[in-house]
Amino acid sequence: MSFDRRTFIKGTSLAGLTLMAPGVIGRARADDKIKLVSILDQSGGLDIYGKPMADATAMAVDEINAAGGLNGKQVELINYDPQSNIQFYTQYATKAAAGDKADVVHAGITSASREAIRPTLGRFKSLYFYNTQYEGGVCDRNCFCTGSTPAQTVEKLVPYAMNKFGKKVYIIAADYNYGQITAQWVKKYVTDNGGEVADIEFFPLDVTNFGPTIKKIQAAKPDMVWSALVGGAHISFYRQYAAAGMNKSVPIASTTFGVGNEHKLISAEEGNGILAAYSYFQEVPGDDNAAFVKRFKDKFGADAPYLNELATRSYEGIQLWAEAVRMAGTAERMPVIEALESGISLAGPSGNISLDPKTHHGVLNVYLAELKDQTFNIVETHKAQPPTDTLLVCDLKANPDQATFYFENGLEAAGIK
Amino acid sequence: MDLFFALALQIVYGIASLVLISLGLAIIFGMMRVINLAHGEFLMLGGYTVVISTNHGVNIWFAMLVLAPLVVGIIGVLVERLLIQFLYGRMVDTLLATWGLSLLFVGLVTSIFGAQTATTISPPLGVINIGDYSSSAYELFLIAVTVVLLLLVYAVLKLTKLGLVARATMQNDDMASALGVSTKRIYMITFGLGAAVSGLAGGLLAPVTGVLPSIGATYIAKAFITVISGGASILAGTTAASILLGGINGIMAFLTGPTLGEVALLATAIILIRLLPTGITGRFFRKSL
Numbered sequence: 001m002s003f004d005r006r007t008f009i010k011g012t013s014l015a016g017l018t019l020m021a022p023g024v025i026g027r028a029r030a031d032d033k034i035k036l037v038s039i040l041d042q043s044g045g046l047d048i049y050g051k052p053m054a055d056a057t058a059m060a061v062d063e064i065n066a067a068g069g070l071n072g073k074q075v076e077l078i079n080y081d082p083q084s085n086i087q088f089y090t091q092y093a094t095k096a097a098a099g100d101k102a103d104v105v106h107a108g109i110t111s112a113s114r115e116a117i118r119p120t121l122g123r124f125k126s127l128y129f130y131n132t133q134y135e136g137g138v139c140d141r142n143c144f145c146t147g148s149t150p151a152q153t154v155e156k157l158v159p160y161a162m163n164k165f166g167k168k169v170y171i172i173a174a175d176y177n178y179g180q181i182t183a184q185w186v187k188k189y190v191t192d193n194g195g196e197v198a199d200i201e202f203f204p205l206d207v208t209n210f211g212p213t214i215k216k217i218q219a220a221k222p223d224m225v226w227s228a229l230v231g232g233a234h235i236s237f238y239r240q241y242a243a244a245g246m247n248k249s250v251p252i253a254s255t256t257f258g259v260g261n262e263h264k265l266i267s268a269e270e271g272n273g274i275l276a277a278y279s280y281f282q283e284v285p286g287d288d289n290a291a292f293v294k295r296f297k298d299k300f301g302a303d304a305p306y307l308n309e310l311a312t313r314s315y316e317g318i319q320l321w322a323e324a325v326r327m328a329g330t331a332e333r334m335p336v337i338e339a340l341e342s343g344i345s346l347a348g349p350s351g352n353i354s355l356d357p358k359t360h361h362g363v364l365n366v367y368l369a370e371l372k373d374q375t376f377n378i379v380e381t382h383k384a385q386p387p388t389d390t391l392l393v394c395d396l397k398a399n400p401d402q403a404t405f406y407f408e409n410g411l412e413a414a415g416i417k
Numbered sequence: 418m419d420l421f422f423a424l425a426l427q428i429v430y431g432i433a434s435l436v437l438i439s440l441g442l443a444i445i446f447g448m449m450r451v452i453n454l455a456h457g458e459f460l461m462l463g464g465y466t467v468v469i470s471t472n473h474g475v476n477i478w479f480a481m482l483v484l485a486p487l488v489v490g491i492i493g494v495l496v497e498r499l500l501i502q503f504l505y506g507r508m509v510d511t512l513l514a515t516w517g518l519s520l521l522f523v524g525l526v527t528s529i530f531g532a533q534t535a536t537t538i539s540p541p542l543g544v545i546n547i548g549d550y551s552s553s554a555y556e557l558f559l560i561a562v563t564v565v566l567l568l569l570v571y572a573v574l575k576l577t578k579l580g581l582v583a584r585a586t587m588q589n590d591d592m593a594s595a596l597g598v599s600t601k602r603i604y605m606i607t608f609g610l611g612a613a614v615s616g617l618a619g620g621l622l623a624p625v626t627g628v629l630p631s632i633g634a635t636y637i638a639k640a641f642i643t644v645i646s647g648g649a650s651i652l653a654g655t656t657a658a659s660i661l662l663g664g665i666n667g668i669m670a671f672l673t674g675p676t677l678g679e680v681a682l683l684a685t686a687i688i689l690i691r692l693l694p695t696g697i698t699g700r701f702f703r704k705s706l
Contacts, residue, residue: 043524045631047532175676203675206635208626209434211427211556212670212678218550219420233635235627243553243625245544264535265627303531374535 033076034069034331036061036318037096039107039117044084048232048260049109052311053131054079055300057106060318063295070325078102086116093117097124103331104321106131106314111177115405118143122403127333131317133259133278133309135181136361136387137406139394142333144340144355146317146362148279148309150185151389153255156366156382157277158189161253164275166223167195172213172237173228174256175202177407182228182255185389190226198222203229208236214244227254235265242270251275261306263374274371279364279385280350281376282307292349309350313362316348320355341396352384359394361387419548424671426547430556432663433563437622438636439643439655440566441615446644447651448587448607451501452508454515456640457633458522459612463489463619464628465526468536477538477624485620486613493612497605505604519633526630533629540624559621566614571652573610574706583607642686648696653705657697662686 038057041050061077069075078100082088089108096102097120105121106129108114114130118140121128128143136149162169169190173179179202187197198220201213217225229237238257241247253275257263263271282293292312297304305311321336323346328335345354351365366385369376393406442456453459463485470480496518504511542554574580586593586603594600626632643662647654662682670678693700 043527045634047527047631048629051532201674204679206638207675207679208635209431210675211430211552212424212667213675215420215423215427215550216671218423232627232629232632235629236625239540239625239627240553243540243544243555245551245553261533262627265533265629267537267539270539305531305533 033074034325035076035078035100035102035104036321037078037080037092037100037102037105037107039080039082039089039092039096039105040314041084041109041113042081045232046084046109049132049310050081050084052305052307053109053314054081055304056296056307056311056315057318059296059299060315060322062299064318064322070322070331071329073331075322082113086113089113089116090120093120094124097121097126102126103333104129104336106317106321108132109310111135114138118405119403125333127321127336129317129321131310131313133313135178136389137393138361138404139359139390139396139406140403141337141360141396141400142403144317144320144360145390146313146320146353146355148364148366148385149361149387149389150182150255152279152364152366152385152387153277154182154185155189155388156380156385157253157255157275157368158186158195159193160368160380161224161226161251161275162190162193162195165251165253167193168198168222169195169224169226170198170217170220170222170250171200171226171228173200173202174230174234175204176230179203179228179230186226186228203234203237205231206233208233210237210240213237214241214246217246217250218244222250225250225252227252228256229254230256231260235260235262238262238266238274239270242266247273258371258376259308259310261308263371263376264306268373271371271374275368275379276371276376277366277368278309279353279362279366280307280309280312281367281369281378283369283376283378284350284367285378286351288347288351289349307349312349316346316350316353319348320344320346320353354384356386356391358397359387359390360396361390363387419550423547423550423552424667426552426556427671428664428667430560431667432659433560434622435639435643435659435663436563436567436655437559437618439640439647439659440570440651441611441613441618442640443644443647443651443655444570444611444614445608447649447654448583448611449505449604450508451505451608452512452515453611454512454637455496455519455522455633456615457635457637458519459489459493459615459633460619460622460636461526461628461630461633462492462522463616463621464623464626464632465530465534465619465630466616467620467623468534468538468628469530471538472534472536477541481620481623482617485623486617489616489619490609490613492616494605494609496612497608501608502601502604519637523630523633530630536623536628538624553625555625559625562621566617567652567656570614571706574651579606639682642683646686646689646696648693648698648700650698650702650705653702654696654698657702661689661697 040054080092104127122142130145133147173183258276324336324339327339341357354363366382368380445453466485466488467480540555545554590600643658647658666678666682669681
């Protein structure tokens with residue numbers, strides 16, 4: 001067959017036109033749909049968090065549409081994968097706001113990614129939901145943060161763990177803003193509860209050899225270790241700690257262990273006895289949650305990932321937004337924001353959650369759990385916990401015109417240097 | 418005194434684990450001048466071999482010591498045949514190609530096994546006590562394996578015909594092929610062996626680290642720094658650089674904290690490369706292997 005450049009270009013451009021046509025028609029028709037853009041890392045290093053979140057997002061949208069959509073309109077899910085790369089976040093956020101004209105954007109895993117896109121979405125007046133647990137402190141009329149913050153989980157787990165294990169605490173944390181800020185909150189609550197912090201150590205995210213630190217912990221002889229370690233490399237800590245026999249004598253409490261499904265990535269005997277606190281565990285009791293977990297497993301098969309706070313909050317974040325759209329009778333930004341600020345609440349898989357109008361953060365149930373054979377057993381439930389850390393610095397009712405990130409997040413307001 | 422011994426053991430372990438993660442890279446880079454940016458993924462594949470096979474009921478020792486090097490060695494030979502052999506002498510191209518390869522491996526493993534794979538293994542062998550301190554007996558085992566591995570590589574290079582021919586090929590491949598050596602085969606075997614050593618290292622580290630598709634990225638930088646600081650000699654260079662960098666890292670991590678430990682390691686490497694651009698073995702132990 002003869003094949004020259006001219007025929008190639010003719011052929012492909014024709015093919016291009018036919019391929020493009022449905023897109024053009026689709027766009028014209030899509031106006032009577034409500035557009036929801038999701039930007040979550042589904043490849044690269046953060047996919048361990050992003051994939052379950054994207055799955056839960058897809059499920060939420062499917063369920064809304066199966067139930068007849070919102071105010072008679074279907075919701076169109078536009079899904080972008082920024083590949084664990086901040087640059088793609090800004091690119092896709094611009095595309096979502098300016099190109100897709102999204103009615104709402106649910107996006108971001110790391111705080112860095114959130115801060116990369118939050119100003120863009122604010123500028124384009126695209127309503128923004130951030131559904132990840134984080135260090136707290138975002139104070140932005142356009143942005144709703146539904147994940148738990150340190151004050152919510154740390155405040156509850158510290159006294160429980162200290163009662164159980166003892167008062168001398170050794171803190172280890174990831175060396176970036178989330179770990180640094182969380183460590184300071186842990187220190188504050190340990191001191192408030194009459195305990196003592198033996199030492200605080202920070203680890204760059206690629207450290208895999210925890211030997212020297214384990215020796216230091218042995219020398220300090222604390223009653224327990226508090227971990228705010230994050231990411232794949234830091235999983236090594238739990239394994240090396242157990243290999244040195246330390247998990248039997250000095251137990252671990254954490255508000256980061258489990259959210260990357262760490263408890264499945266270490267063996268049962270390495271993880272037994274670790275305490276954790278989140279605003280959701282797959283093991284949360286109740287029929288709502290059992291039905292939610294079953295729907296998720298049915299949809300994504302036997303290999304479906306463990307449902308953690310991140311995935312479930314992505315689902316609940318969309319349901320909260322959907323509730324506000326129903327309440328407002330439109331998907332337009334300002335009416336929806338006003339509906340979200342009306343003290344809106346939702347009976348979700350994690351229990352009753354509502355939005356605090358002052359901070360745009362979630363008022364959430366907080367669960368404390370103990371790990372046994374790669375399964376979390378809920379040991380305490382604290383209902384409707386407000387985001388006390390962000391509340392110290394943020395009041396959008398008094399001053400709605402802000403789009404600030406209080407980096408110190410109330411640490412100063414709480415008297416922490 | 419107990420602390421001194423416990424810490425000394427810890428530092429030796431830190432050095433041994435540096436040797437372990439770097440040796441495969443050193444073989445491929447030192448012998449063939451191929452910069453293998455997929456080295457971290459070779460380690461990751463070794464780890465995955467252990468996790469997946471033990472999940473299917475394979476004995477952990479067999480999985481670590483036999484399956485991991487075997488599987489990754491075979492992958493190494495395939496990579497050499499399909500990709501690397503066309504790029505000898507083109508350093509920048511191999512750099513790009515192996516970087517692409519590393520992305521491909523991460524993507525492949527993620528799409529086959531998912532973003533995470535549950536594991537059932539924990540470090541075998543239990544705990545040893547030094548006074549008030551306890552360490553993992555598995556760490557001692559890893560130190561021993563590292564020493565044996567170094568001796569083995571030395572023996573193969575120095576005492577076998579394959580080693581002799583391989584060294585000749587690396588020094589002057591035209592002359593070697595004029596003397597009847599199939600240099601193509603030698604390159605393939607060397608690359609395969611380097612990959613197998615990486616696979617073994619990844620497999621051995623699987624019980625004490627997290628095994629994820631993207632975990633290779635955490636090893637690659639340290640392995641490179643070690644190999645480059647070590648210089649041209651595979652064994653002496655890697656060992657000397659590991660002792661220097663691992664020792665400083667361990668001591669600083671204990672004295673000040675892990676962040677400064679990492680800083681000290683990197684600062685040492687930078688100063689070293691500034692003073693000795695060809696690495697430690699560019700100046701010292703030049704005749705060694």
